[in-house]
Amino acid sequence: MKLNKTIYMNRINTLLGPMLSVSSEKYVYFCEFEDTPRREDKLLELKRLLDADIVEGENSINKKLREQMELYFSGSLFRFTIPIKLIGTDFQKKVWKELVDIAYGETISYKELASRVGNKKAYRAVGNANGANIIPIIVPCHRVINSNGNIGGFSAGVYRKKWLLEHERKIKRSGHVRR
Structure with a gap:
């Protein structure tokens, strides 16, 4: 899967600590807590697999994800509807x-x-x-x-x-x- 473009990384503050999300205008590819082990390695692998540059910034998907995370942590969201792209075997x-x-x-x-x-x-x-x-x-x-x-x-x-x-x-x- 080659995107040959820029995808955006954004911080989401939660009750359990900050998370980093990475998304295009279509999908969330990554959303983990900042202190998760090997986070940087995972981001480098994601960048390689997608052939994309990861830059800090917000897009519509990251904004929607932030809203859904807030609803989840407040006890108002029971199933995420944000589009995700699973990358793995x-x-x-x-x-x-x-x-x-x-x-x-x-x-x-x-x-x-x-x-x-x-x-x-x-x-x-x-x-x-x-x-x-x-x-x-x-x-x-x-x-x-x-x-x-x-x-x-x-x-x-x-x-x-x-x-x-x-x-x-x-x-x-x-x-x-x-x-």
């Missing part, structure tokens, strides 16, 4: 597409997610795909936990995963979630 994209279908406030196990993508023994590969997700929250990898109920990992920090899960459960319990 076919297997990763298959996993990420399944993640989007996990209901707000719900969790599934890595093993269950592996079954949903057609290989119940591929739970480690599913975990690796989750770790490679560069659009967390929008592609809600935080909703996947260990089969024993333990929270599992999260590239942006387990404390953030715990917060996101509790935030969604609290809103869901309040009865405000509409599908």
Whole structure:
């Protein structure tokens, strides 16, 4: 996928810290917390894969993403509608597409997610795909936990995963979630 153009990086302040988003006028390609490990490497790889320059600035997609993030963190948005472009292997994209279908406030196990993508023994590969997700929250990898109920990992920090899960459960319990 070659864009041969400029895409824009913008900061989004959230309750869990600032996030950086990268988008064109059509899609969000990247949205991670600023302090996520290997963020710079991921941005360089994105730049290479898209053959695009990444510059600081805002566009209509980044603005819409900021608005949706604000609604999500305030408990008013339960499913993102912003257009995203998944960049990864076919297997990763298959996993990420399944993640989007996990209901707000719900969790599934890595093993269950592996079954949903057609290989119940591929739970480690599913975990690796989750770790490679560069659009967390929008592609809600935080909703996947260990089969024993333990929270599992999260590239942006387990404390953030715990917060996101509790935030969604609290809103869901309040009865405000509409599908």
